[in-house]
Amino acid sequence: MAAANETRKAETKLAVAELGEKYKYGFVTDIEMERAPKGLSEDTVRFISAKKSEPEWMLQWRLGAFRRWQEMREPNWARVHYQKIDYQDSYYYAAPKSQSNKPQSLDEIDPKILETYKKLGIPLHEQMLLAGVAVDAVFDSVSVATTFKAKLNEAGVIFCPISEAIRDHGELVRKYLGTVVPVTDNFFATLNSAVFSDGTFVYVPKGVRCPMELSTYFRINAQDTGQFERTLIIADEGSYVSYLEGCTAPKRDENQLHAAVVELVALEGAEIKYSTVQNWYPGDEDGKGGIYNFVTKRGDCRGNRSKISWTQVETGSAITWKYPSCILRGDDSVGEFYSIAITNNYQQADTGTKMTHLGKNTRSRIISKGISAGRAQNTYRGLVSVHPRAENARNYTQCDSLLIGAQCGAHTVPYIESRNRSSRIEHEATTSKIAEDQLFYCTQRGIPAEEAVALIVNGFCREVLQQLPMEFAVEAQKLVGISLEGSVG
Amino acid sequence: MTSLAMLRADERAKAGEAFAARGLPHRRIEEWKYSDLRNTIGANDVSAAGSVAWSLPHTPQGLEVLDLSQDEIPGWARAHWGKLRGQGVMEDAAIAFSTGGLALRVPKGTAVREPFHMNLIAGGHGRVLIVLEEGASLTLVETHDASQALVNIEYEIALGANATLQHIRRMPNAADAVRVGTVSATLAKSACYRGHFADFGSKLSRLETNLTLDGAGAEAKLSGVAVLAGKTHADVTTHIKHAAGDTASTQLFKLVAGGQARGVYQGRITVAEGANKSDSRQTAKGLLLGERAEIDLKPELEIFADDVKCAHGAAIGDLDAESLFYLRSRGIPEREARDLLIHAFLADAIAEIEDEGLRAEIWRAVEAALVYAEAAP
Numbered sequence: 001m002a003a004a005n006e007t008r009k010a011e012t013k014l015a016v017a018e019l020g021e022k023y024k025y026g027f028v029t030d031i032e033m034e035r036a037p038k039g040l041s042e043d044t045v046r047f048i049s050a051k052k053s054e055p056e057w058m059l060q061w062r063l064g065a066f067r068r069w070q071e072m073r074e075p076n077w078a079r080v081h082y083q084k085i086d087y088q089d090s091y092y093y094a095a096p097k098s099q100s101n102k103p104q105s106l107d108e109i110d111p112k113i114l115e116t117y118k119k120l121g122i123p124l125h126e127q128m129l130l131a132g133v134a135v136d137a138v139f140d141s142v143s144v145a146t147t148f149k150a151k152l153n154e155a156g157v158i159f160c161p162i163s164e165a166i167r168d169h170g171e172l173v174r175k176y177l178g179t180v181v182p183v184t185d186n187f188f189a190t191l192n193s194a195v196f197s198d199g200t201f202v203y204v205p206k207g208v209r210c211p212m213e214l215s216t217y218f219r220i221n222a223q224d225t226g227q228f229e230r231t232l233i234i235a236d237e238g239s240y241v242s243y244l245e246g247c248t249a250p251k252r253d254e255n256q257l258h259a260a261v262v263e264l265v266a267l268e269g270a271e272i273k274y275s276t277v278q279n280w281y282p283g284d285e286d287g288k289g290g291i292y293n294f295v296t297k298r299g300d301c302r303g304n305r306s307k308i309s310w311t312q313v314e315t316g317s318a319i320t321w322k323y324p325s326c327i328l329r330g331d332d333s334v335g336e337f338y339s340i341a342i343t344n345n346y347q348q349a350d351t352g353t354k355m356t357h358l359g360k361n362t363r364s365r366i367i368s369k370g371i372s373a374g375r376a377q378n379t380y381r382g383l384v385s386v387h388p389r390a391e392n393a394r395n396y397t398q399c400d401s402l403l404i405g406a407q408c409g410a411h412t413v414p415y416i417e418s419r420n421r422s423s424r425i426e427h428e429a430t431t432s433k434i435a436e437d438q439l440f441y442c443t444q445r446g447i448p449a450e451e452a453v454a455l456i457v458n459g460f461c462r463e464v465l466q467q468l469p470m471e472f473a474v475e476a477q478k479l480v481g482i483s484l485e486g487s488v489g
Numbered sequence: 490m491t492s493l494a495m496l497r498a499d500e501r502a503k504a505g506e507a508f509a510a511r512g513l514p515h516r517r518i519e520e521w522k523y524s525d526l527r528n529t530i531g532a533n534d535v536s537a538a539g540s541v542a543w544s545l546p547h548t549p550q551g552l553e554v555l556d557l558s559q560d561e562i563p564g565w566a567r568a569h570w571g572k573l574r575g576q577g578v579m580e581d582a583a584i585a586f587s588t589g590g591l592a593l594r595v596p597k598g599t600a601v602r603e604p605f606h607m608n609l610i611a612g613g614h615g616r617v618l619i620v621l622e623e624g625a626s627l628t629l630v631e632t633h634d635a636s637q638a639l640v641n642i643e644y645e646i647a648l649g650a651n652a653t654l655q656h657i658r659r660m661p662n663a664a665d666a667v668r669v670g671t672v673s674a675t676l677a678k679s680a681c682y683r684g685h686f687a688d689f690g691s692k693l694s695r696l697e698t699n700l701t702l703d704g705a706g707a708e709a710k711l712s713g714v715a716v717l718a719g720k721t722h723a724d725v726t727t728h729i730k731h732a733a734g735d736t737a738s739t740q741l742f743k744l745v746a747g748g749q750a751r752g753v754y755q756g757r758i759t760v761a762e763g764a765n766k767s768d769s770r771q772t773a774k775g776l777l778l779g780e781r782a783e784i785d786l787k788p789e790l791e792i793f794a795d796d797v798k799c800a801h802g803a804a805i806g807d808l809d810a811e812s813l814f815y816l817r818s819r820g821i822p823e824r825e826a827r828d829l830l831i832h833a834f835l836a837d838a839i840a841e842i843e844d845e846g847l848r849a850e851i852w853r854a855v856e857a858a859l860v861y862a863e864a865a866p
Contacts, residue, residue, distance in 0.1 A: 077519070386805075388781070401790075401792070403792070403794075403795035403797075404795065405795060406762070406763070406765075406794060406795050406796075407762065408793075408795070409791070409792060409793045410790075410792045411789075411790060411791045411792060412788075412789060412790040412801070413787070413789050414786075414787065414788060414789075414803070415785070415786075415787050416785065416786040416787065416803055416805060417783070417784075417785045417786075418775065418777060418783065418784050418785075418805040419781075419782075419783045420777070421777035421778065421779065421780060421782060421806075421807045422807055423777075423805070423806065423807075424804075424805070424806035424807075425803075425804060425805045425806065426802075426803075426804045427786075427788070427801075427802065427803040427804065428800075428801075428802050429788070429790060429800065429801050429802075430799070430800045431790055431792050431797060431798075431799040431800070432797075432798065432799075433795040433796055433797075
């Protein structure tokens, strides 16, 4: 116990020391990689599928997606600008070589990878017990280690890499995969369906309350590899699961593409809480480099009285294009979206949510806080749609924007559609800057301007930060400060 | 003046080509997402509609009214004619398929006391140019007739420093009519544009107001009510651009949809870089009375300056059950209680109209329209 305490202390010191750095996760682990040939073709798709020893139906599913994707056009309606992506100039599969023979325990894992995670501060060892977190760490494309499997097994919870689930729980995956985000949904989701390399699968059986917070850590490591994870979470009747997703990526000059798909299914009476802290590399002060984060996330409240709650803290990525949504199909189902999106320097974010009310007495709540600094552009784009059968549907939306500096932009594009008269929808939005008197008050009491801004911004975000699980809330608060470095003075 | 005739022919030909190339706007075009013109009217009916005709019963003192189909037009009209318009397809249609147009001018420092009435007596396409010089003011009251199948008017408005225009549009119910209006206005320093409308439903009506607040102190005040029944459709689209700092805009729209009617509001506010101390407020509320009625709202903010105050609010719902219960518990019959609440819902938007007589007229029209809106489909 004492030794574990010592290690924790040392790590805390290290973590604090690293906070001072501009982007503390900007390092590259030098590991031999196994890659698919560059470019995208049916062969690439077959290669990935073969690498994963997938059943035939999965290959056909991928190929169907790929053929569809070839006919699709990249969407251009979002308020983001970037150079055209050359989809043939990228690797679609990269796995650490030493993974060819799967490790049986943590000790067998490449020490360099463990070192990487240590720098990221993931508690992969004993600290995990104290933290109560099971981590399915995705290192580039292959899940490196899955811990706490035994404890989860006891509860009947399946928490494993999706490639494993396709092999071991094929029927379950086949039943739900692509039912929330159809293969044909959108350009990036279709691309993902064709080439996704790994991701996470969670199944919580009937009536089970998942004994711990599940967590996945994504990390883009190898150069020129897009990361295409696929996450599928199914909460069976009356179950509950809280899922944490964190992302950091090392520093690179070229832009890297990240096109993930996340599907959530909540059956009758089930609840899924999905929290994200996204801290991919945002590019440097001149807007060079950074991740393109084009993600499709959607939850389906399929059963009556089900609930899906999205909480996201988006501080990273050069470009974010992401709309975690809820389909409120079951009667009395609830959808929630809490979001903080921080953009600085040349970052661009176009993010928001869709709440589709189909069932009776469905309720949704949207709280969005956008913060824009430097020369960044931050857009909230959302849809609240009440269908004719959604008797007594309710929605409340609040989206606030905060501008720091004269050259950034903050935009709000909400769509509100109601086709049921018994429903009620309310939407409010404000845009403002940090008040001079607040800043003055802080600096006058000896708080440096930059810290004062972080303090005020944290206050502005409070309603969302409160929704995060504790482990994430602390990190998120720190991130808010780090992301805004250099935005004042 | 052959050169003028040639210029006109050239302008019309270009607009005609643009219209032919783009076709009627439809729901796949973002700006027309909620109002599909292509599904409502045929392109041939649009190109064959000809020019509108106005009846102008009285020209008040201080106002200059000009028919732009004549051979010679004065410099002030030439300076603005065709230069203030936006890039809309329906503006192209108005230019391509109408001949001439109407130009209004109020010279520098002149306040026109009486309102100027423009009554539409024949449908088709039309163009209106309004030039208010420095310090001038005018109230314009436009009334549409119920009998026209298609009305498509393009307005170009230039407001000089300290000029004030009050622009009121009344559109009685015309279940078979398609009505499109596109207003493009630029406001110089401390100018004020007050646009108000009352729309009682047509097969499809769309009033698009695009304002550019170009000088400090410029102000836009927009308000409107739509009371819709049957299968009517009303679309209010606005784009207010705060191009200069110290500008203000307020918008207040109330849409009531009964039967299977559809009310639409799309409003965009843009605050340009450097337009600090801009203040903009945008409120759009929908009241759904019909079981199959629909309301769509899209209040958009596009902000490139940090020292601004921008807020928007939007809400859609039925009459508040608790308020209704409160009134009924005090012995007010349901019918009357509903009426009271609907009146309260609309009141602040109608109160924006300055002229008391006009307000009273609009209230009378609202009352008549509500009878239909409250009736079952």
